[in-house]
Amino acid sequence: xxxxxxxxxxxxxxxxxxxxxxxxxxxxxxxxxxTKLLWNFLDWAVLRAVWxxxxxxxxxxxxxxxxxxxxxxxxxxxxxxxxxxxxWRPQLFVAIFFLLSLLTQxxxxxxxxxxxxxxxxxxxxxxxxxxxxxxxxxxEMEEWGGLPLTLALAFLGISASYPIGIVLALARRSEMPVxxxxxxxxxxxxxxxxxxxxxxxAAVMFPLFLPEGITISKVVRAQVAIIMFASAYMAEVVxxxxxxxxxxxxxxxxxxxxxxxxxMVFVVLPQALKAVIxxxxxxxxxxxxxxxLVFIISLSDxxxxxxxxLQDADxxxxxxxxxxxxxxxxFVFCYFISFSSSRLEKELKV
Amino acid sequence: MQQELKxxxxxxxxxxxxxxxxxxxxxxxxxxxHKWFAGFHALQGISLSVRKGETVVVCGPSGSxxxxxxxxxxxxxxxxxxxxxxxGTLLSNDxxxxxxxxxxxxxxxxxxxLFPHLNVLSNLxxxxxxxxxxxxxxxxxxxxxxxxxxxxxxxxYKYPSQLSGGQQQRVAIARSLCMNxxxxxxxxxxxxxxxxxxxxxxxxxxxxxxxxxxxIVVTHEMxxxxxxxxxxxxxxxxxxxxxxxxxxxxxxPQHERSKLFLSQIL
Numbered sequence: 001x002x003x004x005x006x007x008x009x010x011x012x013x014x015x016x017x018x019x020x021x022x023x024x025x026x027x028x029x030x031x032x033x034x035t036k037l038l039w040n041f042l043d044w045a046v047l048r049a050v051w052x053x054x055x056x057x058x059x060x061x062x063x064x065x066x067x068x069x070x071x072x073x074x075x076x077x078x079x080x081x082x083x084x085x086x087x088w089r090p091q092l093f094v095a096i097f098f099l100l101s102l103l104t105q106x107x108x109x110x111x112x113x114x115x116x117x118x119x120x121x122x123x124x125x126x127x128x129x130x131x132x133x134x135x136x137x138x139x140e141m142e143e144w145g146g147l148p149l150t151l152a153l154a155f156l157g158i159s160a161s162y163p164i165g166i167v168l169a170l171a172r173r174s175e176m177p178v179x180x181x182x183x184x185x186x187x188x189x190x191x192x193x194x195x196x197x198x199x200x201x202a203a204v205m206f207p208l209f210l211p212e213g214i215t216i217s218k219v220v221r222a223q224v225a226i227i228m229f230a231s232a233y234m235a236e237v238v239x240x241x242x243x244x245x246x247x248x249x250x251x252x253x254x255x256x257x258x259x260x261x262x263x264m265v266f267v268v269l270p271q272a273l274k275a276v277i278x279x280x281x282x283x284x285x286x287x288x289x290x291x292x293l294v295f296i297i298s299l300s301d302x303x304x305x306x307x308x309x310l311q312d313a314d315x316x317x318x319x320x321x322x323x324x325x326x327x328x329x330x331f332v333f334c335y336f337i338s339f340s341s342s343r344l345e346k347e348l349k350v
Numbered sequence: 351m352q353q354e355l356k357x358x359x360x361x362x363x364x365x366x367x368x369x370x371x372x373x374x375x376x377x378x379x380x381x382x383x384h385k386w387f388a389g390f391h392a393l394q395g396i397s398l399s400v401r402k403g404e405t406v407v408v409c410g411p412s413g414s415x416x417x418x419x420x421x422x423x424x425x426x427x428x429x430x431x432x433x434x435x436x437x438g439t440l441l442s443n444d445x446x447x448x449x450x451x452x453x454x455x456x457x458x459x460x461x462x463x464l465f466p467h468l469n470v471l472s473n474l475x476x477x478x479x480x481x482x483x484x485x486x487x488x489x490x491x492x493x494x495x496x497x498x499x500x501x502x503x504x505x506x507y508k509y510p511s512q513l514s515g516g517q518q519q520r521v522a523i524a525r526s527l528c529m530n531x532x533x534x535x536x537x538x539x540x541x542x543x544x545x546x547x548x549x550x551x552x553x554x555x556x557x558x559x560x561x562x563x564x565x566i567v568v569t570h571e572m573x574x575x576x577x578x579x580x581x582x583x584x585x586x587x588x589x590x591x592x593x594x595x596x597x598x599x600x601x602x603p604q605h606e607r608s609k610l611f612l613s614q615i616l
Contacts, residue, residue, distance in 0.1 A: 251426050252463035256477035256529060257453030266476060270467050 055315050069318040070325045073309040077325065080145020080300045082129075086137065090148045093125040097151055105340050107347045122155065141219065145300030147329065153223060153291040153301065154333075158284050160227045165234025166273075170264065172239055183235070190232035195290055198225040203297035222294045230287045237279045241272030274348055281341035285334045292330070302326060375402040376435075377533050377564045378423060383432035385418055385588075392418045393429070394588035400566060402532070405559040407575040407596075408568045410585035411611060416568040419585070420535045423566070424455045437532055453481045456526025460538040462518040464510040470497070470521050471506045474528045482529065489528070496524040500554050516547025520554055527558075534558065536567040572616060576600055584608045 017027045048064025050057055051071070058066035079090045100118055103109045129148065132138035171183035190198075202221040210216065245268060253263040273280070295304035306326040310319055378400040385393035393415050400406050408416045421427040422434060425441055425448050434441045436451045465473050474493035478484040484492070497503040500520040510518055519539055526534055536555065540548040552574050559565055559578045569575065575582050575596055582599040584592040584607075592599065592608045603609045 246461075246463075248459060248461050248463035249465065252457075252459065252465070254426060255424055255452060255455075255457040255459075256525070257449050257451075257481040258477070259449060262480050266480065267465055271465075274467070 055318075058318070065324075066318050066321050069315055069321045072315070073312070073322070074325065076146075077302065077305045077309050077322075078147045078329070080149070080305050081143040082139060082145065082148075083137070083143070086131075086139065089129050089131070089136075089139075090144070090146075093122075093129055093148045094151060096121050096125045097155065101336065101340060105343045105347070122152075126152070141217065146302050146305045149219075149300060150288075150291050150302040151333075153219075153226060153294065154288045156223055157226045157230055157287050157291065161230035161234050161287065162280075164227065164231040166238050166269065168231060168235035169238035169242060172235065173242060187232045187235050190229060191236075195226070195229050195293055196296060198229055199293055199297050201225070218297065219299060222297060222299055226287065226291060226294075229290070230283065233283050233286070234280070237276050237283055238272065240279065241274075241276035242268065244275045245272050277341060277345050277348070281337060285337050288334055288337065289330060302329060376400070377402045377404070377437060378566070379433075379435045380419075380423075381433050383419070383422065383429055383434065385415075385422065385427060385429050385431075392588050393422070396432070396588075396590055398583070398590065398593075400533075400564060402564055403562045404580045405565045405567065405578055406581050406583060407579040408566065408583045408585060409570065409572070409575060409611070410591075414585040415588040416585050417537050420457075420537060420566050420568055423533075423535060424452050424457055426457075449481075453477070453529060454531055455533045455535060456529055456531035457535040457537065458519070458522050458526055458539045460541050462510070462515070462522045462542070464518055464522055464525070466510050469507050469509050470502075470513075473510070473521060474525050477525070477529050492530075493524070493528055496527045497521070499527065499557075500524045501550075514547060515543045516550045519543060519547075519551045523551075523554055523558075531563075533564045533566070536565065536569065538568050538570070540569065540571055570615065572600070572612075584611065586611070 018024050043064070045065045048062035049067055050061040050064065051067050053068050054072070055066075055069070058068055075084070075087065079087045082090050100114075100121060103114060104118075127133075128136070129139060129144060130141075168183050168187060171179045172187065174180050174183070199222055202225040203218055206221055207215070249267060249271065250263070253267040258267065291301060292303035294301050295307060298304065300308070303326060306322050309315070310322045376399055378398070380396055380398045383393050383396040384391070396415075396419060398419075408419065410416050418427055422429045422441075423436060429441075437454055439447050439451050441448065441451060464470075465476070468476065471490060471493055474496065475484075475486065475489040478489040478492065479486055494503055494506060497506055500523055502517055502520050502524070505513060505517060505521070510521065513521065523534075523539075539555070540551050543551060548571070552571060555565070555567070555574070556578050567574075567579070577596075579596045582592075582594055582596050583590055584594075584599070584603075584605070586607050592603065592605045594604065598604075599608070600612065603612055
């Protein structure tokens with residue numbers, strides 16, 4: 001730090017933190033509280049923590065966090081009941097998503113191959129998890145769980161609700177009253193209902209309406225409920241983008257004779273969607289975390305496996321550590337989405 | 351006043367107006383046109399024919415319905431009563447017919463309305479490629495030729511936001527030209543421009559008029575009207591008040607309201 005810069009910092013501290021007796025007292029008080037809280041947390045999470053061993057080691061430890069628990073349970077929390085020695089398959093599944101999202105952040109990789117990869121690779125990875133070929137054992141879907149399930153629910157949720165949301169937003173601005181009304185009713189009804197109640201309906205009520213002999217797996221029903229839910233929110237985000245566009249853009253597109261579809265594809269949507277990247281990502285992150293609600297209809301997503309791991313009779317009483325780990329995993333993914341979006345905004349020069 | 355304008359033109363070295371070679375073919379025929387905006391009677395029985403090759407200037411005070419009139423011709427506004435026939439096609443709710451007319455009628459807006467997410471070349475080729483199904487290479491060739499026509503070919507790969515207002519408006523004119531239109535509509539093309547940029551746009555428009563492109567121009571540029579128009583139409587309160595050659599209109603306006611308008615604007 002140069003002398004000038006140091007002076008500036010000192011000046012800032014003086015004028016903002018120590019300008020009056022009251023401010024001096026307040027500064028020290030807050031400093032004390034913050035330090036104390038941080039210290040207590042570090043003391044618990046690091047200094048007195050137990051890093052290895054089993055539950056007994058933790059119970060006889062210094063009363064800090066029991067990371068041994070996370071060490072023992074992480075594989076179960078992340079990959080559920082998937083056969084332990086076969087877990088390289090879900091690991092590959094997660095790695096493929098990570099790799100694809102990473103590549104997508106760079107405009108120079110954007111091509112039809114990348115789009116194709118986004119379709120083919122996740123499908124291939126899912127096929128790999130399913131198994132039954134090349135000597136791979138078949139693993140029932142009921143045994144899939146943890147992170148791959150959360151990722152799949154979120155990925156399919158995002159990639160389906162985005163286009164559906166766009167269609168709903170366009171419908172809501174349609175000149176045809178029936179189309180407009182249908183869209184408004186859909187959006188308002190869905191937005192007026194909590195996701196949990198929709199998941200319950202999908203899990204419990206929906207099968208009652210199916211003809212006898214036909215069953216749809218619970219994962220699929222939950223996935224559809226999530227997509228329906230997220231689409232309504234997405235629609236309102238896209239509508240905001242459509243409204244931000246000057247009327248002249250629509251008129252110029254009309255004036256050169258573009259049909260409705262071409263006008264939307266080439267003129268309106270590229271601008272409207274770009275304008276709402278930030279709220280779009282906001283919705284995506286919300287959707288990612290909302291998938292955790294499926295644990296309530298006993299789908300074994302990350303939240304479900306976290307809770308299940310807490311029921312282990314050998315490891316009772318380490319709830320906080322379990323939830324901190326789950327929160328950490330969710331945070332990593334949400335932060336990654338958020339980081340990707342700010343990169344995307346830079347690439348597109350918003 | 352007419353003398354002054356002529357003198358000014360001679361001093362600037364402009365060529366005296368040569369009446370365009372007009373065919374008898376009708377480009378646009380409007381009869382008994384009415385338009386209401388929520389109770390406001392914007393157009394009150396307009397009848398007008400424009401022949402091929404003709405340059406018609408529509409002037410009048412603001413709110414007189416000039417813009418509404420030309421926006422009805424490519425159906426950016428839907429008229430409530432009367433008939434509009436463009437190049438033999440009667441405008442109705444038939445969306446195919448509307449798209450056909452729009453592909454054949456270019457429009458230049460006051461606010462340029464270029465597509466900001468596309469570069470200049472893509473702005474120009476969008477219509478030809480997706481409406482007229484022109485192959486991309488051919489469309490780009492035409493686009494570059496038209497950029498040259500409006501003297502701005504060096505800006506082909508820039509984005510609209512990197513151009514001045516006058517340049518943007520010339521790009522907008524080139525965009526219309528790329529569709530090879532049989533009629534060009536200008537909706538106050540210089541009203542949003544700084545004075546020093548008005549000239550470059552008017553020069554391009556003058557050339558187009560001399561090339562025999564059919565044009566309907568809503569403008570307050572009376573010098574342009576006097577020099578370039580074959581016919582001047584004066585509108586007020588949704589009606590055509592006076593329709594005359596520019597010579598007659600500026601030297602000897604027939605109607606009180608025309609006189610008042612000219613005295614205010616000149």
